[in-house]
Amino acid sequence: MLIGEVSRRSGVSTRMLRHYDSLGLVCPTGRTVGGYREYSPADIRRIFHVESLRSLGLSLREVGRALQDPAFTPAELVGALIRRTEARVRREQELLDRLRTVDASTPAGWPDVLRIVELLHGLGSTSAARRQQTVLASAEEVPVSTELLAGAVLTESDPNVAGALRWALARAGGDGLAGVAAGLDAADAAIRRRAVLAIAEMPGAEASAALAGALTDPDAAVRRPAALAAGARGEPAAVPVLVDMVVEGVNDVDAAEVLGALSLDAELAERIMEALVGALAAHTAEPAVRIRLTQALAEMPAHLSLGVLRDLSDDPDRAVALVASALAGALDARSTE
Template structure:
């Protein structure tokens, strides 16, 4: 079979067949009287073997060794090929991500493209100072893809850089909420904490409140606390149990008490919060320090029900609790009522 016929039947170009011949990879068995290459059926089978191995990513040198060396086993080479292919795919994915980031920035000229590339390079730096500078150096009024910033937030471990990224993300609007919400579902605790920290700073962004509400059920208390403070500050009463737990545990209890006070502007919610705090005060596991924190939290509540609980606590058998309650009752008496009338008990 002449080279042209082999090329048509195998799909391998005549140029590549000549290259195989020159390398000694597939040499035609014979020659015609006129000196043309003539391939046997066995030669054609070898061509198909070469093409099959090429489809796996083997180099021609590796293929030659695989076909000629009986001691050459495929297991090690295939493992190497898997690793090389995974590395190549990772690089390709990184390139695809960069291209999508540039596209999402809707560049109007090459200067915009270069600015995004510069930001990407800055964020990839091993220097925290350079990463922070890359975020803060973005020009006013020039859009930065929120998804890019959200992804950087989820992977950033330096607190200063993370703060700059959250600031930039909040300015960019709500487009990064989807990426942050996905971060809340991560199995990595640090990623979930970064995600909720960023969402807590943009609770008004579309979808942020729903994501924070889901975070109230997170197994990690830090994630729950961030979500509760953000939601409670927006008037979401679903945060009440977590906020009360924060007072009990002494974790950001002052902040939690202030948010509970804000939520208590609604009479029904105030009764619910007062009852929850009173129940914790009566819990047999509550030590003196815990009961003092709960007493202090009651002071933040504006209603008369909370003041009645404080009056009872002023006579508590725990001397420290009684002193704290009495002191706060004294401060409450000294504050003039809003309507100008003296309503001291």
């Protein structure tokens, strides 16, 4: 079969077939009387083998080695191809994400596009100081899509940069909650915590509902900031987590203050008192825990907590008794003013 017919049947251009011949990849078995290339059925099969290997991403040199070296094993080369393809896919995904970010920012002209691209480069810096500076400067220059800021908030580990991103997210306006709330379903607890911290700074009933949902998170590092933020918004479901924080000594002062604010609701105050007294009963042999609970009781309405504090003034542990006595005295003085 002559080269033109081979090209029509195989879909490989005559130019490429001649290139294969020059490289020694597919050399036609014979020549016609006039000197034209003539391909045998075995030659044509080899052409298809070359094309098949090229479709996997092999270079022509790699194809030649695969076809000519009897000792060649594909495992190493296929593994390298997989890694090469994965890297290319990552680069393409990064480009796609960047284009979507630019599109979501609805730039008015190319100067806006350039500023958005500069922001993306800055946020990708390994320097936390540069990332923070980029966020603060960009928020002043051009509106940034909330999708970009929400994604950056969820991945930023530096607290200063994260704070700047939350500030920029608030300034950007729009609905940033949806993008941030998606982080609450992440497998990584660190991402869920970042989502909670960002949502805590957002107003509205939807943000409050998202925080309430995070109160049942399996990771305490996520539940605790959710409880502080939700409790500050009057969420009753935050009470058990806040009491646990007092018991565990993690942001216990903040937790006690939020419990005190929640106790302004008379019905909820009863529940909080019950939880605190129950915790005291469960930790009779742990003076440090009992001191924290005693201090939390002082944040409760005096008519509910004063009697309990007086009883604790006779606690077997001297430190607990002294703290309770001092707090009871302070509440007595405050109630007589």
